[in-house]
Amino acid sequence: MDAEDSPWGDVPSRSSSNANLAKSVESETADSAPKAAQDSKLASTSSPRSPSGRGPRTPRRLGAQATRLEAVDDSLGPLGPLGDNASNQPEPEEPPIPPSKEQPLPIRNVRQAPSTSSSAMGKSMMESVDLGDDDRSINSKSRYPQPSPGGIENSRRQTQPSVSIEQAARPSFDITVGDPHKVGDLTSSHIVYQVRTKTSSKAYKQPEFTVSRRYRDFLWLYTSLHNNNPGVVVPPPPEKQAVGRFDSNFVESRRSALERMLNKAAAHPILQHDGDLKIFLESDAFNVDVKHREHKELGLGENKGMFSSIGFGGGGGGKFIEHDDWFHDRKNYLDALENQLKALLKAIDTVVQQRKALAEAAGELSASLHALSAVELSVSLSTPLEGLSDLQLRIRELYERQAQQDVLTLGITIDEYIRLIGSIKTAFAQRQKSFHSWHSAEAELSKRKAIQDKTLRSGKTQQDRLNQLQADVGDGERRCHQARLLFEDMGRLMRNELERFEKEKVEDFKSGVETFLEGAIEAQKELIELWETFLMQLDADEDGEPFFRPPAISVTPAKPRDEPTLESSESSAQEAAATMTAEQEE
Numbered sequence: 001m002d003a004e005d006s007p008w009g010d011v012p013s014r015s016s017s018n019a020n021l022a023k024s025v026e027s028e029t030a031d032s033a034p035k036a037a038q039d040s041k042l043a044s045t046s047s048p049r050s051p052s053g054r055g056p057r058t059p060r061r062l063g064a065q066a067t068r069l070e071a072v073d074d075s076l077g078p079l080g081p082l083g084d085n086a087s088n089q090p091e092p093e094e095p096p097i098p099p100s101k102e103q104p105l106p107i108r109n110v111r112q113a114p115s116t117s118s119s120a121m122g123k124s125m126m127e128s129v130d131l132g133d134d135d136r137s138i139n140s141k142s143r144y145p146q147p148s149p150g151g152i153e154n155s156r157r158q159t160q161p162s163v164s165i166e167q168a169a170r171p172s173f174d175i176t177v178g179d180p181h182k183v184g185d186l187t188s189s190h191i192v193y194q195v196r197t198k199t200s201s202k203a204y205k206q207p208e209f210t211v212s213r214r215y216r217d218f219l220w221l222y223t224s225l226h227n228n229n230p231g232v233v234v235p236p237p238p239e240k241q242a243v244g245r246f247d248s249n250f251v252e253s254r255r256s257a258l259e260r261m262l263n264k265a266a267a268h269p270i271l272q273h274d275g276d277l278k279i280f281l282e283s284d285a286f287n288v289d290v291k292h293r294e295h296k297e298l299g300l301g302e303n304k305g306m307f308s309s310i311g312f313g314g315g316g317g318g319k320f321i322e323h324d325d326w327f328h329d330r331k332n333y334l335d336a337l338e339n340q341l342k343a344l345l346k347a348i349d350t351v352v353q354q355r356k357a358l359a360e361a362a363g364e365l366s367a368s369l370h371a372l373s374a375v376e377l378s379v380s381l382s383t384p385l386e387g388l389s390d391l392q393l394r395i396r397e398l399y400e401r402q403a404q405q406d407v408l409t410l411g412i413t414i415d416e417y418i419r420l421i422g423s424i425k426t427a428f429a430q431r432q433k434s435f436h437s438w439h440s441a442e443a444e445l446s447k448r449k450a451i452q453d454k455t456l457r458s459g460k461t462q463q464d465r466l467n468q469l470q471a472d473v474g475d476g477e478r479r480c481h482q483a484r485l486l487f488e489d490m491g492r493l494m495r496n497e498l499e500r501f502e503k504e505k506v507e508d509f510k511s512g513v514e515t516f517l518e519g520a521i522e523a524q525k526e527l528i529e530l531w532e533t534f535l536m537q538l539d540a541d542e543d544g545e546p547f548f549r550p551p552a553i554s555v556t557p558a559k560p561r562d563e564p565t566l567e568s569s570e571s572s573a574q575e576a577a578a579t580m581t582a583e584q585e586e
Contacts, residue, residue, distance in 0.1 A: 171272065172200045172201075175197050176259060177255050193212070221280045230427070231427055233427055233497045237257065262281075338421045345415060349411070366390070380541070409515040414512075424501065435487055445476035
């Protein structure tokens with residue numbers, strides 16, 4: 001069809017289509033993907049206007065529009081993709097499908113009556129022109145390579161951090177407990193430890209600091225963390241010991257256990273933000289700060305947060321029956337695990353005692369060999385005996401060191417998890433108290449509601465009394481709601497804590513067993529090396545080049561026969577004895 005002739009032969013129709021074409025070009029430059037609602041609005045507002053009302057057009061726009069009209073592909077007809085032709089037209093792969101804004105407009109043209117205006121014809125012609133324009137825009141975009149989904153996934157996989165964001169944002173703590181020394185007089189003597197902390201947390205004044213703490217301070221921290229965080233498994237300190245508490249081996253094992261306690265508490269995502277832990281690690285006037293904190297809590301009547309308001313610190317109530325199968329199974333599992341760990345700890349103690357007994361036996365053997373070498377007249381025999389005595393002393397030191405290493409590697413891990421199971425049972429007891437507090441709050445609420453109903457039925461009570469009863473019922477509902485939420489939150493928290501316990505248990509026992517085996521292997525290698533060295537010494541002695549050379553015998557020059565001396569007689573006797581010994585050996 002000629003671009004300058006309208007289908008009806010009137011000039012306003014051509015001007016209307018040109019106006020609509022100009023609008024569509026401007027809308028496409030403003031928004032590359034308009035919606036169907038905007039297209040419908042454009043179709044409804046496109047009405048024929050006179051050239052005088054529209055204003056003069058520039059010749060460059062007329063030339064551009066004529067070029068676009070000549071470039072239209074008329075394979076789909078003058079009205080564009082209408083009717084069955086549009087539905088049967090296959091979707092080409094290259095170039096991509098035009099935007100969806102071009103499709104609903106021809107469908108609306110089909111629904112219109114045959115007596116459509118010339119503006120609708122101009123609109124359809126504009127759409128057929130815009131198809132080529134959109135194809136060109138899409139083809140221009142397709143010249144740039146599009147990333148494949150596999151490449152995107154690979155890039156995400158490569159840029160994924162090795163640790164989670166929470167772990168990366170979590171502050172780090174490196175705590176060491178060392179320099180144990182005894183202070184005080186005979187009646188008040190105790191061990192004081194130096195607690196050195198390195199942290200990246202901004203809650204502390206300095207990144208590195210050192211404080212002095214004694215054993216009872218660690219007990220205070222353990223109790224405070226339990227009271228402040230019900231349901232959390234708090235790493236426990238080592239148990240008390242009345243006898244032998246100043247022994248070097250016991251002090252070292254306690255120091256190691258206290259260090260593990262602090263590092264685990266500081267690595268916990270909840271406990272590391274506790275205020276009492278901050279006081280313990282940072283305060284230089286620890287006793288004063290603790291007393292000030294206790295007086296402040298008593299003055300405010302807080303008693304460790306909101307738990308006093310719901311009766312959390314009260315008695316346990318009646319017998320607790322666990323209705324959750326998951327917690328029931330975990331409790332039975334923890335009981336069995338505790339018994340097995342206690343049996344394993346007993347076996348480890350037996351091994352340690354046997355190693356200590358072997359060390360004592362080696363020491364006694366060394367003393368006996370030393371005594372025998374001292375009374376032996378033959379140098380060739382006394383010297384190897386003395387060497388064997390020294391060897392037994394080194395073997396005794398090896399057994400003692402191995403016994404101490406067994407305690408500090410596997411023994412301390414077993415003892416720690418026995419105490420940790422006790423901490424889990426304390427969390428179970430706190431959950432039971434929360435359950436009883438919840439039911440006590442429900443019983444109190446039912447009682448208050450019964451009093452309120454009885455008062456309302458009597459109808460003789462004043463309004464102030466009714467308001468007071470209503471306030472009491474509201475307070476009871478609040479307490480009951482808080483107790484129920486606390487019980488449910490503690491249940492969810494304990495599930496997470498037990499999962500964390502299982503994960504850490506596997507890692508700690510794996511590390512402890514590996515260290516135990518490595519220590520045993522190194523001890524056996526050292527023992528074999530000692531015996532091989534001693535055998536090499538004996539073999540060198542048999543070959544005529546003794547490793548243990550006897551002391552040189554000094555012979556004095558002989559004097560005239562008429563003046564014999566005591567020294568000459570002793571030297572002759574020694575020579576005769578040496579000759580007899582050589583003959584006997586031959």
